[in-house]
Amino acid sequence: MNQPLLEVENLRFRFRGQEQDVVQDVSFRLGRNETLCIVGESGCGKSVTALALMGLLPQDSVQFGAGRIRFDGETFAPGDHDRIAKMRGDRMAMIFQEPMTSLNPAFRIGDQIAEAVERHRNCGHAAARARALEMLGKVGIPAPEQRFDAYPHQLSGGMRQRVMIAMALANDPELLIADEPTTALDVTVQAQILELIAELQAETGMGTIMITHDLGVVAEIATNVAVMYAGQVVEYGSARSIFENPQHPYTIGLMASVPSLTGPRRRLSTVPGVVPAIGQMPEGCRFSSRCPFAAPVCAARPDLAEQDPGHRVACHFAPLEQTLERSA
Amino acid sequence: MLSFVARRIVIAIPTVILISIFVFGLQKLLPGDPILAMAGEERDPETIAFLREKYRMNDPVWVQYATWIKGVVTGNLGISLRTNQPVTELIAQKLPVTIQLALMALVFALVIGIPAGILSAVKKGTITDYVANVVALSGLSIPNFWLGIMLILLVAVKWQALPASGYVPPGEDLWLSLKTMLMPAFVLGTALAATLMRHTRSAMLGVLKSDYVRTARAKGLAERRVILRHAFRNALTPIVTLTALLFGELIAGAVLTEQIFTIPGFGKLVVDAVFNRDYAVVQGIVLVTAMGFIVMNILADAAYFVLNPRLRKQ
Amino acid sequence: MTDLILKADGLKKHFQVGGGFMAETKTVRAVDGVSIEVRRGETFAIVGESGCGKSTLARLLMRLLEPTEGAIEFDGRDIAGIRGRDLRELRRDMQFVFQDPFSSLNPRMSVGKLVGEPIETHRPELSRTQRRQEVARLLRTVGLRPEHADRYPHEFSGGQRQRIGIARALASNPRLVIGDEPVSALDVSVQAQVVNLLHDLKSKLDMTLVIIAHDLAVIRHMSDRVAVMYLGQVVESGPTDEIFAAPRHPYTLALLSAIPEPVHGRERTRIALSGETPSPASPPSGCRFHTRCPFAREDCATRVPELRVAANETRVACHYWEEIAATRPKAGLTPAAARSEGAQRRFALYEAATLRQTDRPETASNAGATT
Amino acid sequence: ADFRFALESDPDILDPDQSRTFVGRIVYTALCDKLVDITPDLEIVPQLATEWSWNDEGTALTMTLREGVTFHDGTPFDAEAVAANIERSQTMEESRRKSEVASITGTEVLGPHQIRIDLAQPDATLLAQLADRAGMMVSPTAAAEAGADFGLAPVCSGPYKFEERVAQDKIVLSKFAEYWNAGEFHFDTVTYLPIPDSTVRLANLQSGDVDAINRLAATDVAQVRNDPSLKVEEAVSLGYQGITFNIGNGERGDNPWGNDARLRKALELAIDRNAINQVVFEGTAPAGNQAFPPNSPWYDTSLPVPERDVEAAKALLAEAGYENGIDLEVQAPNTPVNLQLMQVIQSMAAEAGINISITSKEFATMLSDQTAGDFTASQVGWSGRVDPDGNIHQFMTTDAGLNDAKYSNEEVDRLLDEARVTTDMAARKESYDAAAKILNEDKPIIYLYHETWIWALDDAIEGFVPYPDGMFRLAGVTKSE
């Protein structure tokens, strides 16, 4: 398939009252049946990017810049919430980070799923219910008939996350955005959920954007990876090339921070410092305030330039080892 | 369920006893002698002595209390010093009146307070929000009597649209009964609506920030449905608790409203009884009010359980 | 004096839940007969599935909860039943780091007050100025700056908040610190900072650490010995290296096999667990894991396995671990595929550069925090 | 047709022998006939007794009773019934009428419709008492049956019989067809509605919910007069309003105000009664300085209402040793009108150097404080009685029941006692005038004004005659459609 499912070009926006963009010129593309993983430090703008795609940012407190979203051939302005809302829950769906609080505690889970079906399929209540039951079965909830009438508090975290997935996938969306769907869960449950998403993806051919900070998860499921730092995509490429040939100092720092399960135990290397607040971001390369290789040239913003085919990096020094050794 | 109610009632017994002792004691401390008020203009000493004896005013307080309690247990609350009517009869007469007033007022309070609260929460910081707040607060600071008399002068006297005051039992003429009660209920309701509105607003503000509201939006639901079904449903729990708390204000407000609109309800009964030092009546009313509080609390708890599935059986 | 600093014996905590409007009360057996021993100066880890009772156990050890049954000895002294002043005294020697850096700090207190509070309580002899100096020293110790004392928790990032929590725990000069998932809420780069910090503090201040986590890589990195819990009970315990190299209990096996590794394209054999964790209110009979165990046999449903010695210091609560180990290829982890050669050089450069940078402690956290 | 009449408060028990409220008496005018009645000029006229005569000593009153009268329960009205009624008033333990009929020593039934009432000594007030609650005849059968609970369902012989009562809501009476004078009463039912707030009471009249209201506020008179659909009727009351001083009631009686009549006089001189009438009562409440209103035959014209004289008041204060002013605490009932009145007086007195502080008290507290002597001065009133004795004897004689000032003067005692037993009108007037002069000097009370009963009626109501006793008599009242 030539035409990608989703193309995001230069998405940028800021919250009202702030002097700098929270998300700056974010671009990526996603094909059907592909999984794009977005990684990056906490607060770097992963979730707001996802929310912007879904048109779920509070309309009155966000200012959108230029930029375009093209979904299945149709082009949208990012602030066009009304048009996006028409597809929300139907053609694009989202799973949130917090399974514990994302379900309405006052309603039965089955009804919460059926509600979404009824809304978008113009079908009767009975049909919606049947679809909800089917979805509950699909996401591996045992005895869905019984669980249909359960309230969220009666389910464990893993089950709740499955309900969220069932709800998101009930209308066979073409695009699924999953915002850290397994962070709150332990490894065994996490494994189950990832497998489930992969299965469903294989079945329907939807495109998936997965936000996570667990590089292990990324390695397992990603087709492409976008590494974000402070609202910018600093590195973008296929999962393979990102893991085998990371270029950006931040990506390297991130990967180096992961404790290893094998080999000798060494002191973990870190990315020193913290992300500056919006409004205090350095001009140019936003990572420069923490980058061990920062140089005066970093005051100019580096392009997200293609390093290898399909692998783009926003760093003046890429490839790092060659540039540094040359200058040394 | 039954055991729950039973338990609540057992807890309620000491409360009622405490309240009755408290009120009994308090009455004894009140200035003013009921017998003197009863003796009439001539104040014949013989009559006074007789009445004191008849109403056992010469017994020690605790004996009086014991006598009273004995009566209560057998369903006898004594007789009114003023009209000789049995207190139970008076209460049976007045209670439905005040209940009707309170219920209708509650309807007004809910119908005004909750939508206003929702609206101002949803439109926080906008003109709508300010207007809703100003209206609510004026409802709170306009005294009942002023609003009441103004309404009477306008609606009853000028437009002749509703009766000026009084009471018609619903059994007699339901439509007229509702019509007569409309103004008082509105007056009583507005003050409550203000409180309700402010609390609804803050509950809604909290709920609107929650994750599940975002989920509802992500499902592509219409905004109306998101707010009314998903958000409001969850804000309801604190509102219900508050409504139970408002019961006290309702009773206090009913006293004033009944005075203005000359409604022969509990409030008027208690005011007259207090001013006449008609202790048996006061005591009876307090007893019933206390039970009212307890019932309200039980109802609120029950509603709480109904509204909040988390508290139901696992 | 023994070399044991903390010892729990047959610890149980049962919660009564329900009993509301229509429900009858039920007993949740959150911790159901746990015995552990923590040695002076070591790092002891507790792992297990969500809801298996790790936090409850930690709270019991801290005496934030009173045990239903069982004994706890701290430094040879029984602390299971102490209350009031004795309990407050105990808090000086034993401290706690909470899982959630967002909810465990009072949002209305400044960092200075938060950190100063334990000093005020346990070292009342210090004057105001001395206290302020002490707060400054602690903040510096955890990589924050003294000026941060005037700010409020919400103005810090998760990692910084976790540091505040740690500074607070260190303020009374404790000998034992219990961390309830102290790094789970953090992203990897911040997690690394905190893990390093704890490690440094431990050696510098001569402390014992008890760490709860569900990230096994972190556990492996930090701990000397580990206990694996399932449904309120310890199913396996022993030296960390030994357990990671040769897991014996089927649950440990499943756990280790589920770890996703940050290496692309690796094929693995996962031991998938079916079904849900049973409710601790009605745990399965016999071996509690039998409902989900891929190796379960009939008598597992009836016979309760004892925690028995498997090798050296390792203990396992499974009837059939020997057979399972025999039939399975060693579940140890194979080394990862190598990064490209250029990437390896980049990593080396990066490490060298950051090491230079962290030599200057001031810069560790200099940039302004998010607000 | 139904006649709806709004009262200012709910009557107490509806038993003529037990009741004590003013509004209760209004209900009785329709419910219970009395032996005798009064005219608007306070003449005693027949009601159930058609004729009466005194013996020469004035110790026996022989009455001829109306024939063909029955009580609402069918019990015939006769001499036996009168005897039973007098006995009930005298002996029932709950009776509040004892002092009113205390002079009666016995009765003698002379025939089915003739009875003699015997007295130990002459009692000039007796007939007037029989024109009020003491003379109301209740059915002896019903009374015997109900005992003290008679008031829950009273049975009398008036033009209307008791139908139902909802406490604080309404009292409904319906026409008694066998009434001896039924033709004069034109309504099928009469409903009394207690509406305490005067504005609301008026609003009910304006909206047509009631036909007439009692006690229109003076400030509303002008408005009602301007309303073509309403009308106002007035009558100066028999009672008075004033400020009573604690002369000798307990410790607090021993104070400058209680001890020195000059101070009390000074206060009186500082007050401008006519201004009060204008400011507070819109000219409806005539000024007064005696127990009887100036239009009463008992009023002593030689003691006219004094003019305000601040200088004289100051002089009197100085004479009493308070040239720099003096404080006075006055308690007043907590009604708006009373407080308004007291504030006006407060401001008047201030000009003379009398610094009044007002304590408003609710009625029951005030009553007991007053009885107990826990006051310096008290703003009180009296609704008034037909016989002059009722306005003065029980307030001014030593040990009298309502003498809260504990004022005591042998000469006054003698004069007032004498007036009681004198049947000669001129001789009585002499006694009262003499007493009035002494009281004017001693001033245990400063009489201020006489209230006027004000009724507002729907324009359709015809034939109402205002009486100074404040009752609303329904005889001859009609409603044009």
Place this chain on the structure above:
Amino acid sequence: MMAQPATPATLKPQLMTDPVLQKRPENRVWKKFRSHRSAMLGGLLVGLFVLMAVFAPILPIPDPTATDWGAVRQAPSAAHWLGTDEIGRDVLSRLVWGAQASLLAGVISVGIAVAFGVPMGILAGYFGGWTDGIISRCTEALLAVPFLILAIALAAFLGPSLTNAMIAIGLSATPVFVRLTRGQVISVKAEDFVEGAHAIGLSTPKILSRYIFPNILPPVLVQATLTIATAIIAEASLSFLGLGQQPPAPSWGSMLNTAKNFLSQAPWMAMWPGIAIFLVVLGFNLLGDGLRDALDPREH
């Protein structure tokens, strides 16, 4: 970035360079409060009335008790801006002088209710069990007793004065605060940071005062600002029972109460005190909202 107030740069040079330190905690609350538009409006309103109450004696207005028989119940005019009352006193000057009694009645009685109710609620909510039982039962008892009885009894025992009226009003408003606080404490005490305080070994009084109290404040603040209205109006009914401001001293409540009888002849008598009460209540509510936001370090 706005220009900072000029701190001598030589004194602590590093302070100027560090953005962290440019926020002084002392003025943080005040600064946030100041930037809160509606809170400032509220503060302004309340401040205006407070000034009015304080400076009543020196304002160029007539004596509030001076009567004028010739000018009874006159409509607003040049001589009497807000008209005159039922005995010819200037309504404007009574309004100004009445501010004192009414503000005191509102603020102090709510203060009393908060001062009793909140600690009681904290104890009941925090300790539960018997403490809760006793406090809750007493609260219910107090709620069931008619306000009138309480007021008359207090009037008799404490004697008639404005202070005692405030006590009576405060006492009768207490139960609501007890309940509100109790409910709030029950949820706050389950928060992690309270457990954290235990873990540190803090004593109970410190936990109550530093951890529980500041976190239950917002709803209490809302309720308190709402109760002020009720209290101001309640003062009037008490003055009629002999408690509270005694005539001729003015208070808004008693002005309203008197005006009740002249609603059709002199509507302005009720209008002005009504407006004054509304503005004060509005002011306090806005102030309360602002204060709540300002005291919460998380709010912007």
